[in-house]
Amino acid sequence: MGVTVEDIEKYLSEVKEAVRNNRYRIDRNQNRQANVDLFLDYVIDENDAKGILLSLTAMDFSEILHNEHKGFEQELLYVFGRDVRLLERTGDTEKTVSLYIKFNKLGSCYVVVISFHEQRFPLSYCFK
Secondary structure, rough: OOOOOOHHHHHHHHHHHHHHHOOEEEEEEEOOOHHHHHHHEEEOHHHHHHHHHHOOHHHHEEEEEOOOOOOOOOEEEEEEEEEEEEEOOOOEEEEEEEEEEEEEEEEOOOOOEEEEEEEOOOOOOOOO
């Protein structure tokens, strides 16, 4: 899928507008335990997460995936990675955490953040 920096910047602009207007959610259900674990393992709250989403740039972009869930195959999921400094919840150690962030911007300009957790494997970035 040929994608340019400009394509990602335009997409991110629309995503950030939705986030600024609180038209987004970070999935934290039984199927998204890794997302829940990030908030349990580190001192991070909803405002911090919002700030991280708003700080994403085209340089953080990794890939576009097709949604594999039945009935949603037409949806495109955008994957980003971002290194952030977070304080461990138990103890007093701050460390750099590489995040895996995957989301979908719905037609109504509502953003569903499907993944917001520590990377399980290193990402490759399109524009770095």
